[in-house]
Amino acid sequence: MSHVIRFYSVTDTCGWCSNFAPYPIRLNGKTWPTSEHYFQAQKFAAPADQEAVRNARTPMLAARMGRDRKRKLRRDWESVKVSVMRQAVQAKFTQHAQLARLLLDTGEATLIEHTEQDDDWGDGGDGHGRNMLGRILMEVREALSQRT
Known part of the structure; x- marks a missing residue:
């Protein structure tokens, strides 16, 4: 089973995954x-x-x-x-090269925006959501890994 990384708040360990993270x-x-x-x-x-x-x-x-x-x-x-x-x-x-490195360092982990507030971009809090932000992050990670 693949490792799972859940994120939501910018103060989480992987808060840099959040769209609220302060990266212009x-x-x-x-x-x-x-x-x-x-x-x-x-x-x-x-x-x-x-x-x-x-x-x-x-x-x-x-x-x-x-x-x-x-x-x-x-x-x-x-x-x-x-x-x-x-x-x-x-x-x-x-x-942001440092963000690319952090994303690549998640390896094969499944990335999940874990929140009850959103079952479209996130997991709905209980896994029933579409987790579209997590999916996009994993797509971007895959594309970045093919560049290196």
Whole structure:
């Protein structure tokens, strides 16, 4: 059986896996304070809404803004959200060599975002969730391992 690494909070041992971890990424010609800022901003069609999220003081605030339905969600969000997350995670781990090394050092471990708050990106707290963030991290780890 494969080793399992669960993460959620940035204060966890593998907190660097979290999208809230303080590693800026550069995408679409802009610097985003965290991968969470980028992901949440991409939910919106209006550049002003994207910029407001990019400028959020914390990733938690960016996440709250991303869930605010007073802002107009882009029409195709459900069909593009996984590729947007993949783009954010790839940027994070290719733009920060120390993070790439940490991810590669997880070896063959199964990476699981362990939270009751989310059964799409996480495991739903009891393993029934899709764990899409964990899956994307493992995909990125595989791609990085083929470069070295």
